[in-house]
Amino acid sequence: MSEQPLVIIDELKIDVRLTRAKRLPIVDTATFDVKRGEIIGLIGESGSGKTMLCRSLVGTLHRRGAYIASGKLVFDGIDLVAAKGAQWSEIRGKQIGYVPQSALAGPNPVMLIGAQIEEAILQDKNFPKSKVKERAIELLNIVQIRRPEVVMHQYQHELSGGMKQRVMIACAIAQQPQLIVADEPTTGLDVTVQAEIMRLLLSIRAEFNTSIILVSHDLPLVNQICDDIVVMHAGTTVEKIPSKDITHAKHPYTRALYDSRIDLVEPKGKLTTINGQPPTVGSWPAGCRFSEWCNFVRDECRVPQTMPIIPLGPDHYTTCIRYTELDK
Amino acid sequence: MQKGNQLTRKIIGRFLRAISVAFWVMVLSFVMIRVAPGDPASARLGPGAEKAAIEVLRKQLHLGGNPITQFFSYVNELIHGNLGVSLQDGVKVVDIINRTLPITIYLILLSTLCALIVSIPIGTYIGWSGKGSLVYGFRGLTAIFLATPNFFIAMVGILFFSVRHNWAPVFGYDNSFPQNLHYLWLPVAVNTIILSSVISRVLFSSVSETKDEEFVETGIIRGVGRRRFFWFYILKPSLAPTVVLLSYMMGTMLGATVILETVFSLPGIGRELVGAVLTSDYPVVQGILLYFGVITVLLSFIGDLIAYLLDRRVKI
């Protein structure tokens, strides 16, 4: 129906308060939309600001002393930058389901698994109490947990990593939210479980037309199930690209991320690794923040400036000013 | 099921441990009071008594003889539920305990209850808010209370409430229920101050740790309502260390309240014990220590069990 994207993130800047006077930018800046029913892969190395960006969507930045410094953040027509308590309680757990990064520490250790799922279900005040148990088991079945009746009566320390992850997903989809934010739902799990979780997310989208923001380090893995890929580097979204076009990425960092994996599979390919340490928060280079690692760097890249967003198609942009040179 | 089995096994194991601890407390108390210098007969007859008279009394009290045989006859009596009689005045040890223990237990239970009522809101609020100035003030104030000896706080209390204002009696006791509060409220208040300082500090540090846990954020994002959140996401996951410490302290307080009992002239069991030690009244000392041992072990067992039921991360 509505042509409006579900989520609009536009030049969003997130700062963290270090001392009374000192502020440090952590996300600077992020720009992308999430359409209804779309799966977005949010990729970037450790410390690039992915988790902070996700937390801004559920309003828990303040727990890390961070806040939205500027920019636009809209969810389903609601301005999240100005959202107040009442609006958050409408959004949290109902419109947005969140699978935290350390899902292994996500379940409450002093509540039975069943109680947590039922709690998630009962966020809908009108849900009939008599049907809660039934629905909880149904959810555990959706996330493919075997013997759900047993798991309901277990504590989190009795579950494996993959099962905890599934429980967190079950809680996140309890209200059939419009958006699921899954922060690295496969990190630390073995490859077969990773693939199962990916398939699970796909089937949830297929069934409920849920939009999903899927955070990961692993570009080749998420590229298989995402519609678009957003690449983050040093707090900036440096490129947004449809996943089918990933081999024609227009930012050297995206290419490096993709190739460093391909090389592992096809030794013939030219070795492209990201050398050295990623830039740390607070010591980002002026101009293009990738300039110190980029093979295509020229002096013009180091001129202090905010890198422009260069549109290349309806769902494709880059922030590399020399993108035309990449394939020469 | 298997899970239930495991819990029962843990409970039984912990209970057996409690019994064995009680046994060793009994053995130790028997040995220690005899190793300690002093003689019940000369204590009873007072200074300047004749040697011969003391010897006669020693015989009467069955004080000579092989300590091993003595020990076995003591154990034998114990098994038959007999704690013996005081060497000083022949009163049954059970009667002495029945007279003095309730006073001390009243003191401990009331101050524990008050301490919980004070500590839970303070510890949780300050731990959760984490506000620098509050934390600083809280740490400072509790440190002052902890560094001050309890008899000093008690003296200040007496000077102010009893001497200056006559709001609390300086000595005496009444055994019937609401009347005894009149004599107990000031010692309870003093004990509460000290107990709350310990408890609220422990709770404070648990809550400040819990606050940063991932699952707490999950609760916020899930939109859990205030009351539920307070119990399931703040207090319940933070309470275990406090419960364990409290149960342990309640046991040790049995002996430790002797100072307060002395200052406030309360005829509690702590004072009775000190008197018995000074007169080498073996049966009384043994009887009281045995009670202390069993109560302490049972309390810490109950504390561990409650902590485990609250939070399965606790090792039982």
Ligand SMILES: Nc1ncnc2c1ncn2[C@@H]1O[C@H](COP(=O)(O)OP(=O)(O)OP(=O)(O)O)[C@@H](O)[C@H]1O
């Ligand atoms: N309170 C804070 N004070 C200072 N720096 C912070 C604070 N919180 C987060 N950061 C920094 O912000 C940066 C972004 O963190 P974020 O967790 O969003 O990264 P990420 O992309 O999710 O990384 P990862 O892949 O490791 O999860 C990190 O470099 C982190 O060190």
Ligand code: SF4
């Ligand atoms: S702008 Fe320059 S330094 Fe940055 S990625 Fe493009 S070519 Fe490399």
Ligand SMILES: [Mg+2]
């Ligand atoms: Mg992260």
